[in-house]
Amino acid sequence: MNEYVNLESFKPVTQAFGADTIIVQIDSILPVRSIGKTVKASHKYRQIACSIEEIGIVEPPVVCKDKQNPDIFLLLDGHLRLEALKDLGGTEVECLLANDDEAFTYNKRISRLSAIQEQRMIAKAIQRNVPREKIAKALNINVRSLNRKANLIDGICEEAVALLKDKMCPMAIFDVLRKMVPMRQIEAAELLVNANNYSVGYSTAILAGTPQSQLVAATTPKRMKGMTAEALARMEGELSRLQQAITSVQDTYGQDHLHLTVVKGYLAKLVDNSKIARYLEKRQPEFLSEFRNIAQMTSTIGSS
Incomplete structure (x- = not known):
């Protein structure tokens, strides 16, 4: 049943700042x-x-x-x-x-613009006919660097851009993604986000593990410094298995987490029961020790 709320009992919301500068x-x-x-x-x-x-x-x-x-x-x-x-x-x-x-x-809380946010800011200024020289001077960069920032997401599919829009990625990441077909760009962006690793080295490893058919230049063989064709083929296989494992974990994570939480609560009740605790201490002391450790866990995420 709905209760009557007296609006006069609420205190007025006060502004944190003055209305004018x-x-x-x-x-x-x-x-x-x-x-x-x-x-x-x-x-x-x-x-x-x-x-x-x-x-x-x-x-x-x-x-x-x-x-x-x-x-x-x-x-x-x-x-x-x-x-x-x-x-x-x-x-x-x-x-x-x-x-x-x-x-x-x-x-x-937010003191830095991501590369994509900066690109959108620059693109908007250019659309409003602000001279590129003036924008470059305001950002303390040369016009060539400004043009590179303005064209940052050219050749990157919208889904990959959406995944990385608020991530602090180096500009070189997008040069790597641009070498892949759109579907692979999305997969690569998901790998970066899931690993919370936006280094150029990691993105280059993803590129090295990308099948030739998923590259824009599908007819040009991949060349990675210090890596043979055999090593690249092994990396492709390893990365494919890693992606499958990550997908499998993501699909079952919620259900597994729920099961672990229920088990944790059940074991906590077991070890709190004095009769059961005495029985386990006498017959299976190692089980009792592990049960107590699980019951005292504050998180189901293991520490490294």
């Missing part, structure tokens, strides 16, 4: 962490500085007022942006004003 003098902002020399020498920092110099700050830093001194602001998010702006001679910055000092933003 504010202009703050950089000298009145106190960072909550320092920026080391190694960070300022990094490629990421140079990219941020070039982007700010070219198009300004896209995402405002987040500040909150110091409770002891209302004229001072604590910097919660945007340390690299603020430091780069200072290095460029800036004296004031547009900020979001937080209502408390909780330094939680989406950037605390």
Whole structure:
């Protein structure tokens, strides 16, 4: 039976940030962490500085007022942006004003774009007729590198792109996938995701284990440095068996996990029964020890 809910008993939801941005003098902002020399020498920092110099700050830093001194602001998010702006001679910055000092933003959880997300961002800017030279300058890369990023998913099927869209893959991964036919691209992307391994070496091993008929250049024999044709044939067979094993595990994983959970609960009840525990301790002590270990498991996933 439905219960009556008094809506007036709910507290109103408060905003974490002010509705409008504010202009703050950089000298009145106190960072909550320092920026080391190694960070300022990094490629990421140079990219941020070039982007700010070219198009300004896209995402405002987040500040909150110091409770002891209302004229001072604590910097919660945007340390690299603020430091780069200072290095460029800036004296004031547009900020979001937080209502408390909780330094939680989406950037605390996602700080890097995947290769595909970056490609889509660049492609959108090009579609809006932003000059490629300007985009390259904002990203602190040359136009040739920009064109390579813009064409990253050319020749990659949509299903493989969907599997890798939020994965931190090197650009060379897509060069490897491009040598395979679409169906094999999907299989290769699934192998990368299942293994949580996006290294160029692993993708090259998948390519080496790909049958000749599943390559775009099906008539051109595969050539891998330091590997003979016999070794490539063995790798193809091993990789095929590995894929079958992975598929088999995926098909039964849910049911097996349920069975293990039920067994774990049943054994926990057994060892908690004093009569059964005494019987096992006297007749089968090794079983009792193993049953207790299983009952005390916090996860059905074995530790390596």
